[in-house]
Amino acid sequence: MPNASSDEEEMERIQELMDKGNEEAYFLLAGYYDQGIRGVPQDHQKAHELYLKAGELGCAEAYYNLGMSYENGIGVGEDKKKAKHYLELATMGGSVQARHNLGGIEWKAGNERRAFKQFIIAASSGSKLSLDAIKVVFLHGEGITKDEYANTLRAYHDRQKEMKSEMRDKAKAYNEARAEARVRLS
Numbered sequence: 001m002p003n004a005s006s007d008e009e010e011m012e013r014i015q016e017l018m019d020k021g022n023e024e025a026y027f028l029l030a031g032y033y034d035q036g037i038r039g040v041p042q043d044h045q046k047a048h049e050l051y052l053k054a055g056e057l058g059c060a061e062a063y064y065n066l067g068m069s070y071e072n073g074i075g076v077g078e079d080k081k082k083a084k085h086y087l088e089l090a091t092m093g094g095s096v097q098a099r100h101n102l103g104g105i106e107w108k109a110g111n112e113r114r115a116f117k118q119f120i121i122a123a124s125s126g127s128k129l130s131l132d133a134i135k136v137v138f139l140h141g142e143g144i145t146k147d148e149y150a151n152t153l154r155a156y157h158d159r160q161k162e163m164k165s166e167m168r169d170k171a172k173a174y175n176e177a178r179a180e181a182r183v184r185l186s
Helices: 007-019 023-035 044-056 060-072 080-092 096-108 112-124 128-139 146-163 166-185
Strands: none
Touching: 007 023, 023 044, 023 060, 044 060, 044 080, 060 080, 060 096, 080 096, 096 112, 096 128, 112 128, 112 146, 128 146
8 A cells, every 4th residue: 555645645555454453563663652652642641542452452552552651751750660561461462572671570579580581582683772681780790690501502503594574684684774864964
């Protein structure tokens, strides 16, 4: 489908998809409200309602955004318990980023073993940030065994190999060229 020619057309398309129960449409509109773009006023409360609906329909990233809103107090009061709840839901939906952030929450709460477990799983799923966290902990001798580190590193590299493709390489080159062109124009 070609891109919408106007904000109004975009909103009509989103509404049609929402009427069909499309979680990505709810997620997209929530983002518009969150950022106040596409002719939609910024309204964090409305964004959170839409993120919740998108999450209930199966969008893990919507739960991730809710979790981070509560973690950082964006548009809602800061609430670490709710943040953790929504990040756990996002993790169950497959969000590797949410799993990494859960590791951070556990670390801050002093639950190091739980944090390590979250970081290991996220790193094994391809999270560079989690791999870096595991590496720091391992190098400081703070609770990650040599075997755990080696297994996590191996799983991370295996995951990276699985994700490699010619199309991704082309997309990366294209995005890098666009970024370089923007820099030259500014």
